[in-house]
Amino acid sequence: MIERTLFSDEHEIFRESVRRFIETEISPFHAEWEHKGIVPRTIWEAAGRAGLLGCSIPEEYGGAGGDHLFDFVLVEELARAGITGPGFAVHNEMVMPYILAFGTDEQKRHWLPKMVRGEVIGALGLTEPHAGSDLKNIRTRAVRDGDFYVISGQKVFISNGQLCDVIVLATKTDPMANSNGISLFIVEASRDGFKRGRRLEKIGLKAQDTSELFFEDVRVPASNLLGPENGGFKLLMKNLAQERLTQAVRSAAVVEAVLEWTIDYVADREMFDQTLADFQNTQFKLADLKTEATIGRVFVDRCIEAFMSGKLDGTDAAMAKMWLSNLHGRAVDECLQFFGGWGYMWEYPIARAFADARITRIAGGSIEVMKHIIGRSLFSNKKKK
Known part of the structure; x- marks a missing residue:
């Protein structure tokens, strides 16, 4: 190792x-x-x-x-x-x-x-019913009114939504400027006009509250503006690499844990007068996953080193997020198979890991968006002919 x-x-x-x-x-x-x-x-x-x-x-x-x-x-x-x-x-x-x-x-x-x-408790208010990975299409508005901004709109899939006391909220302050019209605000959950919607029921992550949030003419002081007006999109882009790296770190750890659970299980599970670990298929499957988990770990650690030295770029973060998310989903699926019917029972950690894994290919930028970022970077330095 x-x-x-x-x-x-x-x-x-x-x-x-x-x-x-x-x-x-x-x-x-x-x-x-x-x-x-x-x-x-x-x-x-x-x-x-x-x-x-x-x-x-x-x-x-x-x-x-x-x-x-x-x-x-x-x-x-x-x-x-x-x-x-x-x-x-x-x-x-x-x-x-x-x-x-x-x-x-x-x-x-x-x-x-x-x-x-x-x-x-903090929450991040980015995603809307009509704007997920494409943040320039958000519709939540913040209109200047003297020393205040009046905010109206809706957010969805917000982690910590039921518990949060403060939201870092993405809004449009110039609706005609696409991404150049986005501003960030610090919004207190105690303000009039703020309402929590449903606690959404999800396939996985069942203990984590995920909610709809509504803003109905919420007045916040201009001093609650986070960064420059209309400069929010650039701020979001600066922090996205860290957020995607965090997801890759989590996926790498889950893959390693799932492998440990599976190795322990197949070493004890008896079938046809031998253990499940004695079968060549078991050894080959787990050998592949162990190799990929090790490759993923080395890549993630290298990205952490780059992040710590201020050199992690968005493309490397996107590659880490994409590759580890895909491995995460495949590893829990293939490992669950070794548990048979027990792997489908919620009392087993592998079942919960299977349900929790699916969101990794969506949250923080979908796999398709990661591919777009990576693919675009391949040609960014090429001159058009």
Whole structure:
């Protein structure tokens, strides 16, 4: 097995603390949360007390002042344990980085310490019924009215939608300018006109609340603008590489975990006077998956290194997201087959992993969009003849 050299002793100590937190605070209750379709706010507060939120947020804004590797450790360990309920990744890897990177000092000092403590839960409001991967087609409007903006529109498939206290919201401030007319706002869930819609029932990720959000003439101060007016699309593009890398990190960890579960199962499962592991078909199938998992891990770790040095570009992130998402889906499907009928039972982790895997080829930019980004990059430096 190729040794991972990314993480220091400090990161590994943190990894052990994350594992203990998952074992004591999450795993015993996750099945109950899947039935309810939501996690309790108390798990966010507990995660804040345990130092799991905002690890890479500077100390002046209430964080631990660590590097992003601590955040990736949390992503990996939740994925390895089959934990999908708490939307920590959206909070840690999407919402807080936008506020940290593009917010004013006042915005950062107001929101980030509360988010690090788990007192305030963040959501990212991008997707709409008619605009998923193609963000330039969003219809949510923000119209300037003196010292305020009036926001009207609808968002859908929003993780942490039922629990969120604050939303980083994409709107159109110039509807005629396509992507150049998008602006981001920090919107408090307590504002008049904000309404939570349905908690959506999904194929997988059943413990993670995913919701519709409605904005009916919501008035927010102009000071809630995040970054420049009409500059939101460029800000979104800057952070997309990190978001897609996070998904690739999660997929790599799930594939490794699923392989471990399957190897343990087939080594004990008896069939035709031998174990399932004794069959050549089993060995060949798992050998292929193990090889691909190792290749995926090496690529993901290389992308993490590039990200940590500020050199991860959108094309590499798209390749990582596409390749690992495809492997993720195929690995859980092929491994489930070894479990037979038991693999179809929800009580088995492999069944839940199978259901949870399908979204990886859609969320954060579909596989088709990843192919478009990668394919376009192949010709970006070619001169037209």
